[in-house]
Amino acid sequence: AAGVIQSPRHLIKEKRETATLKCYPIPRHDTVYWYQQGPGQDPQFLISFYEKMQSDKGSIPDRFSAQQFSDYHSELNMSSLELGDSALYFCASSQGLGSREQFFGPGTRLTVL
Amino acid sequence: DAKTTQPNSMESNEEEPVHLPCNHSTISGTDYIHWYRQLPSQGPEYVIHGLTSNVNNRMASLAIAEDRKSSTLILHRATLRDAAVYYCILSVDSNYQLIWGAGTKLIIKP
Numbered sequence: 166a167a168g169v170i171q172s173p174r175h176l177i178k179e180k181r182e183t184a185t186l187k188c189y190p191i192p193r194h195d196t197v198y199w200y201q202q203g204p205g206q207d208p209q210f211l212i213s214f215y216e217k218m219q220s221d222k223g224s225i226p227d228r229f230s231a232q233q234f235s236d237y238h239s240e241l242n243m244s245s246l247e248l249g250d251s252a253l254y255f256c257a258s259s260q261g262l263g264s265r266e267q268f269f270g271p272g273t274r275l276t277v278l
Numbered sequence: 279d280a281k282t283t284q285p286n287s288m289e290s291n292e293e294e295p296v297h298l299p300c301n302h303s304t305i306s307g308t309d310y311i312h313w314y315r316q317l318p319s320q321g322p323e324y325v326i327h328g329l330t331s332n333v334n335n336r337m338a339s340l341a342i343a344e345d346r347k348s349s350t351l352i353l354h355r356a357t358l359r360d361a362a363v364y365y366c367i368l369s370v371d372s373n374y375q376l377i378w379g380a381g382t383k384l385i386i387k388p
Contacts, residue, residue, distance in 0.1 A: 169321075198376075207365070207378045208322065221375050255321050265310060265369070267376070269321030 167191055169270035171256050177276045178246050186241040186273045190258030196220070197239040198267060199231060200255040208255060214239055215262040246277045282366045287383040290356050298351040298382055300366030305346050310369045312376060313340065313351045315362040322365065325351065361386045 170189040178184050190197050199211040201224075210223035214233035225231075228246075233239045243250060253274050257267040283301040290296040302311065313325040326333055326340045328349070333340040339352040353360055365381035 207380055208376075209378065210375050213375070223375060257321075265312065265327045266324045267322075269323065272321050 169256055169258050169268055171254075171270040171273050173273060174271065175274050175276075177278065179278055180246055180248065182246050182277075184243045184246060184275060186243070186254050186256075186275070188239045188241070188256030188258075188270060190237050190239070190256075191260075191268055194258035194260050194268070195237055196259045196262050196264065197233055197237070198257040198259075199225075199239070199241050200257065202253040202255065202272075203249075204252070206252075211241070220262055243275075248277050251275060251277045281377065282368060282379040284364075284366050284380065284382045286380070287385060289385045289387060292358060292386055292388050293355055296353040296356045296360070296384065298353075298364050298366075298384065299348065300350070301348045302366070302368055303347045305368060306370075308370070311340070311342060311346075311349050312367040312369055313338070314365045314367060314376075315360075316365070316381070317359075317362045325364070356384075356386050358386050358388060360384065 172187045196215045198213040200208040202208045211225040212231050213221045217233045228244050231241045253272045255269050255272045257269045259267045310329050312327040314322040315325050316322045326335055326338050328340045328342050341350045363381040363383050367376045369376050
């Protein structure tokens, strides 16, 4: 079965640079969630989209922005990168905003030097 | 927001049942209880969820206390592949946001 695809899987950036992470949800899933997991930490919810509109916002820094496109894929844009942004970034998708089951991708490991 | 409390780690023998406890004493009436697990170097994986009644699926069972202040995830017959961090998570009904806490690292001994 098709799963959530995230690209790139690994990304290395310098401080103050920008990064764009991409997420391709499972076909027919219309809801996308972004999570950040720092080293040795638990996942933290960043933001979610339903039918291309932002549905909920968590602890996403102002330096980050995200959107969901017409084909339901989503991009997380990160600017002015800081060392503390180094983390695993997971994308999850679900079918419908009310779905209780989120399907997670393999994650993008971002390292900021 | 309501939070969950779980043991940091638990050990179990292979092919034996495992009961993973979770306390959520400040849960509200519309909060759902979810369990996800995260295997090493992988994204979280949905296990089960419930609101008030006990739930069963092919992976596990979820036993919810009558007052909903605690729940237990039951793996009926643990295998080495079940070794993971198990997260007990509440989601607020109004926005479906998952509120993650510190999970339980489950160690399975052969």
